[in-house]
Amino acid sequence: MNKFINNNLAINGGKPVRKKLFPPYKVIGSEEKIAVNRVIKSGVLSEFAAKDNPNFYGGREIRNLEKEWAKFYKKKHAIAVNSATSGLFAAIGAAGIGPGDEVIVSPYSMSASATAPIIYNAVPVFADIEDEFFCLDPKSVEQKITKRTKAILIVDIFGQTYDYKKINAIAKKNNLIIIEDAAQAPYSFNSKKLSGTLGDIGVFSLNRHKHIQCGEGGMVVTDDDYLAERICMIRNHGECVVESKKTKNIQNTVGFNFRMTEIEAAITRCQLKKLKKLVKDRQKNCEFLSKELKKIPAIKAVEIREKSTHSYYILPFKFNAKIAKVERNKFIDAVKKELPPTAGRETEGVRIVCGYYQPLYRLPMFQKKIAYASNGGVWEKKFYSGQVNYNIKQFPVTEQMYNNELFFIDLMHPGNKKQDLMDVVNAFKKVWINRKSIK
Ligand SMILES: *Cc1c(COP(=O)(O)O)cnc(C)c1O
Numbered sequence: 001m002n003k004f005i006n007n008n009l010a011i012n013g014g015k016p017v018r019k020k021l022f023p024p025y026k027v028i029g030s031e032e033k034i035a036v037n038r039v040i041k042s043g044v045l046s047e048f049a050a051k052d053n054p055n056f057y058g059g060r061e062i063r064n065l066e067k068e069w070a071k072f073y074k075k076k077h078a079i080a081v082n083s084a085t086s087g088l089f090a091a092i093g094a095a096g097i098g099p100g101d102e103v104i105v106s107p108y109s110m111s112a113s114a115t116a117p118i119i120y121n122a123v124p125v126f127a128d129i130e131d132e133f134f135c136l137d138p139k140s141v142e143q144k145i146t147k148r149t150k151a152i153l154i155v156d157i158f159g160q161t162y163d164y165k166k167i168n169a170i171a172k173k174n175n176l177i178i179i180e181d182a183a184q185a186p187y188s189f190n191s192k193k194l195s196g197t198l199g200d201i202g203v204f205s206l207n208r209h210k211h212i213q214c215g216e217g218g219m220v221v222t223d224d225d226y227l228a229e230r231i232c233m234i235r236n237h238g239e240c241v242v243e244s245k246k247t248k249n250i251q252n253t254v255g256f257n258f259r260m261t262e263i264e265a266a267i268t269r270c271q272l273k274k275l276k277k278l279v280k281d282r283q284k285n286c287e288f289l290s291k292e293l294k295k296i297p298a299i300k301a302v303e304i305r306e307k308s309t310h311s312y313y314i315l316p317f318k319f320n321a322k323i324a325k326v327e328r329n330k331f332i333d334a335v336k337k338e339l340p341p342t343a344g345r346e347t348e349g350v351r352i353v354c355g356y357y358q359p360l361y362r363l364p365m366f367q368k369k370i371a372y373a374s375n376g377g378v379w380e381k382k383f384y385s386g387q388v389n390y391n392i393k394q395f396p397v398t399e400q401m402y403n404n405e406l407f408f409i410d411l412m413h414p415g416n417k418k419q420d421l422m423d424v425v426n427a428f429k430k431v432w433i434n435r436k437s438i439k
Contacts, residue, residue, distance in 0.1 A: 002433075004426075004429055004430040004433040004434065005433055005434075006434070007430050007433070007434055008434075008437075009334055009337070009338070009430065009431060009434050009437055009438070010334075010337040010338045011333065011334045011337040011438065012437055012439075016337060016338045016339065016340075016427075017338040017339060017423055017426050017427045017430060018338070018339055018340060018423040018427070019340055020340060021340050021341060021342065021343040021346070022339075022340060022341070022342040022343065022351070022411050022416060022420055023342070023343060023415040023416060023417075023420065024342060024343040024344040024345070024415065025342075025413040025414070025415055026415060027212060027213065027271065027274065027278065028213075028267070031270040031273075032266075032267045032270045032271070035266035035267060035269065035270050036263055036266060036267060038266060039061060039262045039263050039266045040263075042262075044059055044060075044262060045261055045262050045263060046058070046059060046259065046261045046262055047059025047060070047062070047262065048062075048236055048259045050236050050237035050240045050241065050255070051240065051241065052241045052244035052245050056232070056236060056241060057232060058080070058259065058260070058265075059262050059265075060262070061262040061263075061265035061266045061269065062080050062260060062262065062265045064265070064269060065078075065080055065265040065266075065268050065269050065272075066078045066079060066080055068269060068272060069219055069221070069268075069272060070221065072272060072275075073194055073196060073197055073202075073221050074194070074197065075197055075202075075221040075222065075223055076222070076223045076224075076225070076228070077221065077222050077223070077224075077225070077228035078219055078220070078221050079219070079220045079221075079228060079231050079232060079235065080217070080218075080219055080260040080264075080265055080268070081217070081218045081219070081220060081235055081258040081259070081260060082216060082217060082218065082257075082258050082259060082260050082264075083205065083206075083207065083216050083217065083218045083258075084112065084181070084183040084203050084204060084205030084206075084207070084218035085112040085116075085218070086218055086235070086256065086258035087203040087204070087205075087218040087219065087220040087258075088112050088113065088116040088153070088179065088181060088203050089112075089116050089119045089120075089234070089256070089258070090220060090230075090231045090234040090235055090256075090258060091116070091153075091179045091201040091203055091220060091231065092116045092117055092119065092120050092122070092151070092153070092179065093119075093120055093230065093231075093234045093252040094201065094227045094230035094231045094234060094252070095150065095151050095177045095179065095200075095201070095227070096150075096251060096252060097117060097120050097122045097150050097151060097252075098120055098121060098122060098251070098252065099120075099121040099122065099378070099383040099384070100122070100123075100148060100383055100384050100385065100386075101117070101120075101122040101123070101148055101149075101150040101151075102117075102122065102123045102124075102125045102146060102148040102149045102150065102386060102388065103116075103117040103122055103123070103124055103125065103149070103150060103151045103152070103153055104125050104126075104127050104136070104141055104144050104145070104149060104151070104152045104153070104176075105117070105124045105125065105126055105127075105152075105153045105360075106126070106127070106129060106135065106136045106153075106154065106155045106157065106360075107126040107127075107128075107129070107359040107360045107361050107395055107398050108129050108134055108155075108157060108356060108357075108359060108360075108398050108401065108402075109155040109157060109181065109357070109360065110183070110357065111357070111360055111363065113153055113155050113181050113360075114126070114153075114360040114366075115365075116153060116179075117151075117153070117378075118365075118371050118377075118378055120252065121372075121377065121378050121383060122150070122378065123148075123378050123379060123384055123386060123388050124153075124366075125144050125146075125149070125388050126144075126359075126360065126361045126390070126394070126395065127140040127141045127143070127144045128140040128394065128395045128396065128397050128398055129157075129395075129397050129398050129401070130163070130397070131397050131400075132303040133157075133160055133163070133303065133305055134157045134158060134160075134316065134401065134406070135154065135155065135156065135157055135160065135161075135162040135163065136152070136154050136155070136162060136167065137397070138163055138166035138167055138170060141167060141170055142170055145170070145174050145176075146386060148384075148385070148386050149174065149176060150176060150177065151176055151177040151178070151179060152167065152170075152171055152176055152177075152178050152179070152199075153179045153181060154167060154178060154179070154180055154181065154199065155180075155181040155183075155184070156180065156181065156182045156184060156185035156188060156195045156196075157184060157185075158184055158185075158302075158310075158312070158313055158314050158315075158316050158408070159184055159185045159188055159310045159311040159312045159313040159314070160185060160188060160302075160304070160305060160308060160310045160311075161182075161185060161188050161189070161190035161195045161198060161305065161308055162180070162190075162198070163305070164190055164191075164193075164198040164199075165191075168198070168199070171199075177199075177200045177201070178198070178199030178200050178201075179199060179200065179201045179202075179203065180195070180196055180197075180198055180199035180201070180202045180203065181203050182195045182196035182202050182203060182204050183203065183204060183205035183210065183218075184205075184210070184311075184313035184314075185311050185313065186204055186210070186211050186212065186275055186279070186311060187211070187275050187276060187279045187311050188279075188308065188309050188310060188311040189307075189308060189309045190305065190307065190308045191307045191308075192307075195311070196221055197221065200222060200224060200227065201220060201221070201222045201224075201227060201231075202220070202221045202222070203218060203219070203220050204218060204219040204220075204221075205217075205218050206218055206219070206264070206268055206271070210313070211275065211278055211279060211282070211311065211313065212268070212271035212272065212274060212275050212278065213271065214260075214263075214264040214265075214267040214268045214271065215264060215267075216264070217260050217264045217268060218260075219268075230252065230253070233247075233253045233255055234252070234253070234254075234255050234256060234258065235255065235256070235257075235258040235259060236255055236257070236258070236259055237255035237256075237257070238253035238254065238255040239253060239254050239255055240255070278414055279311045279312075281414035282311065282312045282412065282413060282414060283309070283310070283311070283312060285312075285412040285413070285414070285416055285421060286310070286312040286315045286412050288418075288421055289315060289409060289412055289421055289424065289425065290302065290315070290317075292421075292425040293317060293425060293428055296428060296429070296432045297320075297323050297324075298319055298320045298321070298323040298324035298331075298432070299317050299318070299319060299320075299428070300317060300318040300319075300320065301317060302315070302316045302317065302318075312412065314353075314408040314409070314410045315408055315409045315410070315412050316406055316407070316408045317406070317407055317408065317409070318401075318405045318406060319331065319332075319404075319405055319406075319407055320405070321404065324432075324435060325435070326435050326438050327404075328354055328404060328405065328407060329354050330438050331431060331435065331438065332352055332354050332407050334431045334435075334438050335352060335427050335428055335431045336349070336350040336352055338426075338427035338430060338431065339352070339411075339423065339424065339427050342410075342411065350411075351409070351410035351411050352407060352408070352409050352410070352411070353407060353408050353410070354406070354407045355401065355402040355403065355406055355407070356401070356402065356406065356408065358402065359392070359395060359398045359399065359402055361390040361392060361395065362392065366390040367390055369390075409424065411424050412424075
């Protein structure tokens with residue numbers, strides 16, 4: 001680190017460590033091109049129909065993708081949808097959740113993990129997160145259970161699975177369904193089991209920022225025949241088929257159009273074959289960055305859960321402002337001034353971020369309790385007899401991570417070479433050595 005002594009920080013007008021944009025994350029190649037051409041040549045871009053015939057379940061690419069995804073994840077059913085958001089909505093619907101029910105959700109996630117219950121007029125109840133792994137804290141979950149609780153929608157945040165032994169035991173004891181949002185953690189393991197397969201229903205994302213992608217898309221997995229059929233109904237106008245299918249319980253069979261097209265399915269089939277390698281390459285980069293950055297006394301590398309792996313959607317760290325004698329935000333701002341954005345994501349700035357999305361209970365919809373209609377909808381007394389409140393004081397760990405400690409790096413995906421990673425390390429070291437000059 002000595003080579004940085006008395007360097008002028010870029011934030012104070014000095015020369016930055018690097019100007020050349022970081023390489024983009026490119027996962028679409030010639031295999032996908034061939035697959036897309038195959039679909040274009042066929043002229044069939046979707047084969048879905050909202051009728052009780054085989055087309056209810058989509059066309060050739062969709063069904064092949066679902067077969068391959070189910071085999072990869074060792075699940076009885078895989079169902080393709082047009083986003084993970086749709087997948088989460090369908091999962092909540094399939095679980096039979098409705099007005100007056102409560103679903104325990106994580107506040108440290110993308111908003112769809114908390115809005116899914118709202119779509120079915122149910123009430124999201126936030127629990128606090130773990131200090132080391134940032135997933136829902138089993139102790140906090142247990143405290144939030146009431147007689148109205150029907151499910152836990154749990155998130156494998158940043159790329160690491162939840163504490164599935166403890167949480168699944170809590171769910172079993174209280175007869176709750178577990179919906180696992182594995183959007184950020186494809187191909188992570190916990191006790192030799194794959195992420196997305198730890199609960200009753202698992203949901204994956206295929207949007208352009210995720211490990212593998214098809215533009216927009218999602219996958220849902222389950223071993224349960226009943227839940228799988230329900231998800232298919234919600235995907236594709238279930239109300240039109242319940243009569244001919246002689247569906248006994250028509251609750252929550254009102255459908256959406258959550259259908260994936262044949263082109264996206266064909267692309268996803270190629271992407272699935274690349275997943276293992278893409279995750280392994282990410283792990284190599286992240287392990288290098290973690291090893292180097294934790295040499296800085298104020299920076300703590302992410303902890304890995306026992307018997308688990310991390311697939312690093314993003315690479316989190318904790319910052320100790322007491323040791324550094326400078327606040328996290330000021331320190332990270334100075335680091336960012338030393339580095340350029342990622343090619344293709346220039347508008348997002350340098351991909352080093354303090355906190356994460358603001359904790360979801362802080363969104364106006366929760367603070368004002370307004371979802372639908374003039375009185376807010378799901379929280380109205382005529383629907384809901386519970387007492388949920390969204391006071392931020394209930395979530396000390398989430399607040400601490402968001403406001404003070406957590407930052408993450410997204411400059412470590414495959415495509416970044418050793419020198420790219422070294423530039424990131426050098427930016428941190430330069431700022432660390434010269435932190436007294438941060439104003
Ligand atoms: C990306 C993401 C989603 C939503 O995925 P889409 O496919 O964009 O709908 C949901 N949950 C988490 C945790 C995510 O990271």
